[in-house]
Amino acid sequence: MKRHIALSALAISGTALLAACGSDSSPSKDPVPPPTLSCDDSIKEHFKPDELTTVVQVKSFKAGEPLTLGQADGRTPNAENDVCLVKLNVGPGNPGPEDAPSTSAGIGIEVWLPTKPEQWNGRLRAIGGGGWAGGPHGSTEAIGDASAGATAALAGEVTATTDTGHSILGSGSFAMLPDGTINTVLWKDFAERAIHQTAVKSKALAEAYYGKMPEYAYWTGASTGGRQGLKFAQVNPEDFDGILAGYPAINWSKFITTELYPQIVVQRDLGGNHLSNEQLDAASNAAIAACDLVGGEHLGYISDPASCTYDPTQDLDLLCTTDGGNNGGSACLTTAQALAVNKFWYGQTADGSVPAPDADNGMSDTLATNHKWYGLTRGSTLTALAGEQPFPIAVDQVTLELQDPTYASPSFKNATGDGQDKWKTLSYAQLADAWDRGVQLQSEFANINTDNPDLSVFRDAGGKMITYYGLADQLIPPQGTLHYYRRVTEQMGGLAATQEFYRLYFVPGMGHGLYNGTSNPLANPPLPTMDQLYKLLTDWVEQGTAPAERVDISTQATDMFPEIKSRPICLHPLKAKFVGGDPKIASSYECAAS
Structure with missing residues (x-):
């Protein structure tokens, strides 16, 4: 493919390049083909694509062996076929105190190659990360993504993953410098440079190992990995032939700031008293019951949340008897709690207001005045964002926008002070200000929002x-x-x-x-x-x-769910329209304009 040709020289070490070009550096009429490599430490010597890249470790796994550098456990996959792991580090990283989260030796990359050339199908599949990413990809102590190794061994593909330039797991503290300011170097690595380097270096290593470039290169990822896929299409559009971008975390600063909104609603409207998981589920299940009817049957999930305008403040069977409702159970909601749920579903507003759902249920592809960002769809579980603990990434993102570590949870570490849960004091206006700052800081955040529509x-x-x-x-x-x-x-x-x-x-x-x-x-x-x-x-x-x-998609038969159900998913903007028959069978639907 034309998009891979320019990368071929990267796979040749300096010695091999001189041999190919002649000792006098003049072009050779019959260039020597790139050398192939073995899965051993010789790769450290021969794979030198540039001065910033170092081979950290090479490890061969035989078929049947657990894909781990340590002790295998019940979750460790075994290699279906022989596979070779090559760990790379791409500098320059970010200097600083040794124990600072913002200090990095560089971008860690793991490349898995089918050991035997005849088992390679000619594809490269780079796989995205999740959340803040991070991991031991550049370390000799552990494997960052053994599932990528299992995929390489089973599917016969070269696979690659990256830690995006830092080893911190479950925290955005790497993105703040010790003085509390923005770590633009690691934001750049996290947002785009690491994934581009993964594409470049994994192609180069495949060519060095097999003597030819991948015929096709694919990116597959979801959430952060989906955002990374969109970043390729926008910034490095020739890195991959195909991109599978699942539920992409684009609009990063916007939706992640809004992920903290349910917690601010609880603090400001409910005095910090969270709804129980039982109450949250009761509200969502009531929405499902109101909006899941197809062909006279309840599906148990909502086919089209855009058409659902269920309002818990008007549901007497959900409201507590003390608030004029009919529900005397532990999962009943007060009127204030029901209004809070409507806010969870609508999404962040600048002042904490929320329209009546029948006027605006928050599902439009445009944002109304005062509406900062969208909330969760009716019927989805609310416990992850509105439960007793805030979603950690949301707290970290707001902390980074405000450039004050004290807003974070105590697990957030910084030399100017660790997190002190100060986020609980934010007003609606202050959270809206953090949202605005996230947009204003996009250049410092390496355009993490990944929302350029020009493809x-x-x-x-x-x-x-x-x-x-x-x-x-x-x-x-x-x-x-x-x-x-x-x-x-x-x-x-x-x-x-x-x-x-x-x-x-x-x-x-x-x-x-x-x-x-x-x-x-x-x-x-x-x-x-x-x-x-x-x-x-x-x-x-x-x-x-x-x-x-x-x-057409379907369920998988299990002991708990032996019945096979199916339905179509339709190319947007088409939607599945019920045309008669059993609503649990795909043939009962057609894809049509809504």
């Missing part, structure tokens, strides 16, 4: 991209991607022109992952599989077969 270079390079998104995502409201996709279609010449290279699917009932995201544990919605989604992408890239307007 023309990616399109012109022949790239193909698929985004899939759960309509019951309990962490990232799907409306943000709906909002972005509308802007892309406006920029790229309309819907039909956009769908020539970028297609979007929404999955009812799916959460932040390929699982049930609703508050109803018995919902068991039909879901796509990763193999199914990946095949849609590879067929589009390699065969020219675009993903269909209709893709």
